[in-house]
Amino acid sequence: MRKVKQLQERVAVSDLRAAADVVIKNGRIVNVFSGEIMEGDVAIKSGYIVGIGDFDDAAEIIDAMGQFIVPGFIDAHVHVESAMVPPSEFARVLLPNGVTTIVTDPHEIANVAGAKGIEFMLDDAKEAPLDMYVMLPSSVPATPFEHNGATLLASDLCTLYQHEKVIGLAEVMDFPSVAKGHKDMLQKMADAEQHGGRIDGHGAGLTRADLNNYLAVGIRTDHESTTAVEAMDRLRAGMFVMLREGTVGRDMIHTLPAVNLKNSHRFCFCTDDKLIDDLLEEGSINYNVRLAIANEIDPVMAIQMATINAATCHKLPHLGAVAAGYQADILFLRDLETVTITKVMKRGQVVVDDGLRVEARFQKADRAFESPAIRHSLKREDLKLAMGNTTANVIGMQPNSLFTEHLVETVTVQDGEFQTSIEEDQLKMVVVERHKGTGCVGVGIVKGFGIRNGAIATTVAHDSHNIVAVGSTDAAIMAAIEHITKIGGGIAVVKDEKVASDLALPIAGLLSVQPYEEIQHQLGRLNDAFRDVSAKQGFDPFLTLSFLTLPVIPNLKLTDQGLFDFNRFGFIEVEV
Structure with missing residues (x-):
């Protein structure tokens, strides 16, 4: 009955029999369906747009003063955990950037804490x-080539579809399980389809x-295109193609040439x-839009890609447009070229004004999360890398790319052990299992970090989130790992053998409990x-x-079980 009453109220406003909650006047509306710039008042009732036209009766009138009125932006695929804050804090970051909806895969926290981790994110x-x-994690563990903290079978996921915010199955990374028709993986897909996801x-x-x-x-989306050719391959196969621009995966410049007037809706x-x-x-997505426009994508087309296309992709029919019947998630833009956001409305309420958050709208969640303990018994001798000759398989780190190079190089060997080379930038990399105390330690060689006198270590290590470290000496690596273990998870930089800076991530070794402003400050340090x-x-x-620990991304990676070659889809020895 409540839903019926809401619909009655909307109809009453739309045919001018009742007052709106809010009317936006003097705006230039970007119509994502026709590609036009329209004029008209936008009437809002109970968080929904009820009409575009002439409306004067409202509890509140907002004068747009000629600004562009566009739908709220949608991030079609994001891992909240990578921002190192829980969702309630993530919202404080995203809304000033015009992002009013995200579709997230919480497989980072799920790989550490299982279903409890997913429930925490939904609750927060x-x-x-x-x-x-939420798209439910399909691959927990991500692969059988590393140890993680939990296992989620189809039966474990099925009950979570009852949550109103769960809308499908997240990125299926375990391609071999799909190709070989593994029963549990196919059951996860069947369950997603059964629930309309x-x-x-x-x-x-x-x-x-x-x-x-x-x-x-039945897989219909992909976000892993790194070239225009790959994007076109996915488009021609019938997929929605998500163009990615993150911190490491900066692929838009290379994939945007695939977009044109005929295919941009995909x-x-x-x-x-x-x-x-x-x-x-x-x-966030506002940066993607600006980047697209700067690379000759029509501004209206870019806005369509950030709004109605993402909503259509994920079957969210109430989002993505400024039109009657759509949720009143609305942005005010000073101009389309720079995507300068002056006001953000969420469900008809102003949450950002003149670029500043209306903090009264931001009710912070206050929910404790009992993180699984970090368990390992690492010793200095575990860091040794035995070698009988001087030719080695080396991970070639590529800046601003998820991919690595498979290098074969001559390295320094002394007394049957690999020795780091500052001159050749050949450093030792270590992955330590931290969830169940298995004692598994993977040791390899990486090139590209340029560390001269220290180490870095973190409990953020996709996707199983073991401890990963790289450094110039075993002593520095050991000091970094010991420190992040002591603080219950996080990131540390060691200079020589002394901790120079750190960031504690006590929620599953992935998330902070501090405001994002403090996290930004600590990341700067x-x-x-x-x-x-x-x-x-x-x-x-x-x-x-x-x-560098993610074996489902080419080409060479390191897990707690050893050096992994994506092209062979199996382990190889460091020594050639």
Whole structure:
């Protein structure tokens, strides 16, 4: 009955029999359906737009003064955990950037804490003036090639579909399980379809022939295109293509050439993984829109990609447009070229005005989360890398890319052990299992960090989130790992053998309990500390390190079980 009453109220306003809650006047409306710029009043009742036309009777009149009126932006695929804050704090960051809805995959916290981690994220988002829709993690663990903290089978996920904010199955990373028809993976997909949800893909490195397996089982999206050719392959296969611009995965410049007037309706934007400092300095989806416009995408088309296309992709029919019957998530833009946001409305209420948050709308969640303990018994001798000759498989880190190079290089070996080389930038990398105390430690060689006299370590290590570290000496690596273990998870930079800077992440070793402003400050100190031990610039060393453990992304990665070759989809020896 409540829903019926709400519909009656909306109809009454739309035919001028009753007053609106809010009417926006003198705005230039971007019509995402026709591609036009329209004039007209926007009438809002109970959080929904009830009409475009001439409306004078309202509790509140907002004069847009000629500004552009556009729908709230939608991030089509994001991992909240990568910002290192819970959803309630994430909303404080995103709303000034015009992002009013996100579609998230909480597989980071799920790989540490299982279903309890997902439930915490859903619960924490309840009070935030931001719609957070959840795609349930499909791959917990992500692969059988590393140890994580939990296992989520189809039966574990099924009950979570009852939550109103759960709308599908998240990125299916375990392509071999799909190709081989593994029963539990297919059951997860069948359950998603039964509940009317979308199934997201993760097609990193997949060929056009590989994509057939994805399409055959109902996977309809992908966010892993790194070139225009890959984007077109996915488009031609029938997928929605999410163009990514995050902290490490900066792919839009290379994928935007695939977009044109005929096919733009099948493209949308995502950030995937973006740190707080980048969100604050660059923005979120608003940055994607600006970047697209700067690279010759029509402004209205870019706004369509950020709004109605993402809503259509995820089957969210009440979002993505300024039109009758749509949720009143509305942005005021001073101009379309720079995407300068002056006001943000969420469900018809102003939550950002003149670029400043209306803090009264931001009710912070106050919910404790009992994090699983960090469990390991690492010893210095575990860091040794035995080698019989001087030719080695080396992970070639590529700045601002999730991909790595598979290098084969001559390295220094002394007394049967690998020795780091500052001159050749050949450093030791270590992954330590932290969830169940298995004692598994992976040791490899990485090139690209340029660390001269120290180490960095973190409990953020996609996707199983073990401890990962890289450094110039075993002593520095050990000091960094011991410190983040002591503080219950986080990031640390060690200079020589002394901790220079850190950031505690007590929620599952992934999230902070502090306001984002403090996290930004601490990240700044971490970056300063890294610059003090490395001459390499122009990339985020901490998020980059965290992705060097992800075996479902080409080409060479390190897990707690050893060196993994994506192309062989199996382990190889460090020594050639």
